[in-house]
Amino acid sequence: MHDAITIVVPGNRGTVLQTGRGVHFGDISVQWWATRIQNLNASLGYIDPTHLPMYLTKDVQLFFGNNPFNCCFAGFHGGNAVPANTLHGPPNGNGNQPVQTYVWVSYLSPGIYAQPNGGSRWAEQDIYGVSHEISEWADDPFANNFVEPWLFPTFGVCGGNLLETGDPAVNIGFAMGTNVYFQGPNPDGSQSADGYYHPTDNVFLPWFMRVAPNNISEPTQSPSTNIGRYTLMGDLNPFAGFHQPAPGCN
Numbered sequence: 001m002h003d004a005i006t007i008v009v010p011g012n013r014g015t016v017l018q019t020g021r022g023v024h025f026g027d028i029s030v031q032w033w034a035t036r037i038q039n040l041n042a043s044l045g046y047i048d049p050t051h052l053p054m055y056l057t058k059d060v061q062l063f064f065g066n067n068p069f070n071c072c073f074a075g076f077h078g079g080n081a082v083p084a085n086t087l088h089g090p091p092n093g094n095g096n097q098p099v100q101t102y103v104w105v106s107y108l109s110p111g112i113y114a115q116p117n118g119g120s121r122w123a124e125q126d127i128y129g130v131s132h133e134i135s136e137w138a139d140d141p142f143a144n145n146f147v148e149p150w151l152f153p154t155f156g157v158c159g160g161n162l163l164e165t166g167d168p169a170v171n172i173g174f175a176m177g178t179n180v181y182f183q184g185p186n187p188d189g190s191q192s193a194d195g196y197y198h199p200t201d202n203v204f205l206p207w208f209m210r211v212a213p214n215n216i217s218e219p220t221q222s223p224s225t226n227i228g229r230y231t232l233m234g235d236l237n238p239f240a241g242f243h244q245p246a247p248g249c250n
Contacts, residue, residue, distance in 0.1 A: 002046065007036055015068050022187030023059070023111035027071055030062040033104075038080055041100045049082055049098040052137065054130075060106045075105035075129040077137040101141045105129040110193040111186035123173030123198045126181070131173075131199040132166035139165045147208040151249040153241020158249035163208060169201040169231055169242065201233045203242065210245040 014028035037055055040047070047053050063071035081097040106129055113121035139145065145163035152159045152168060159168055175196035183193040206214045207230040214228030221235045224243065229235075231242045241247060 002044075005040070017068065017071075019112055020188075021111045021190050021192065023109050025059040025061055025072075025108075025112055026057075027068045028060060028062055029066075030064055030073075030076075033062055034076070034078075037102065037104050038078075041080060041102055042082075047100065047102075049100050053100075053102050054134075055102070055104040056130075057104070057106045059109055059112065061108075074108055074124075075103070075133040077101065077103045077133050077141070077143075079142045099142065101137060103133045103137055105133045109182050111190070114192040114194075121171045123175075123200065124171055125192075125198050126179055128173050128198045128200050132170075132202075135200070135202045136164050136166050139163050148210070148246075149249045150208060151241075151247040153239050153247065163205075165202040165204075166200050168203045168207070168246070169237065172201045172233070172237060172239070172242075173198045174201065174233060174236065201231050201237055201242075203231045203246075204229065206230060207242070207246050210248075212245050214245075 009026070009028055009032075013032040014026060016024055017027045018024050040055065041053065044053075061072035061074045063069070079099045079101040082100050107127070108125050108129065110125040113119070113124045115122065140163045143162060146161050147163050149161045150159050150168060151157070152170075154171070175194060175198055177197040179193075179195055179197045183195055185191050185193075204217050206216050206228065213226045214230060217228035217230070218234075219227060220229050220243075224235070226244055230244065231237050233242075235243070237243070
């Protein structure tokens with residue numbers, strides 16, 4: 001763990017929004033923020049391609065384009081060729097450039113999305129984003145592992161053709177462990193925190209590959225037609241689209 005880094009966001013690149021429960025969070029342009037992270041990769045002397053740097057913020061989310069309300073997401077991973085400079089040495093061209101992979105993610109307060117009585121984004125708090133991005137980095141570090149196009153079972157829209165293990169199950173997770181960080185009431189007096197950590201669910205390769213029956217993954221908790229799990233949660237994932245192979249899309 002390294003010392004904190006201060007990044008000043010210009011007024012035309014971000015703002016502060018407030019949820020209905022009174023929780024404030026930073027809302028920043030994704031294009032501007034991504035450049036800041038890539039600059040850190042190139043300028044920090046302790047960053048090198050043999051390690052994965054993870055930049056962690058608290059209650060920061062991103063928006064697309066010029067509309068701060070066209071948001072919000074709180075993590076990404078990527079990779080860039082390491083530049084030639086005094087910190088990292090020569091770039092070694094002709095396809096031999098070292099590549100620096102990285103992750104940025106925000107630790108979100110429970111009162112941003114987690115409603116006291118649950119809700120569609122209940123799991124999107126604390127370590128949800130960390131578990132989401134680290135899993136995707138491990139399976140698709142350079143964002144170039146392609147699969148057949150797949151459909152979001154929860155949204156009914158096409159999710160693309162990348163092997164992104166967290167994206168299909170976005171907003172879905174589970175509670176475990178004991179979390180003592182930022183567990184107090186929301187500013188409006190309501191209580192969203194439940195005292196647990198919330199890892200994300202992740203889909204398995206047989207889901208993308210349309211394997212049925214699934215004899216590759218661990219069996220589901222209860223007997224099922226397709227035998228094996230298509231996600232980490234198995235039967236505990238509440239959506240039927242994750243109990244069977246991925247639906248396709250154009």
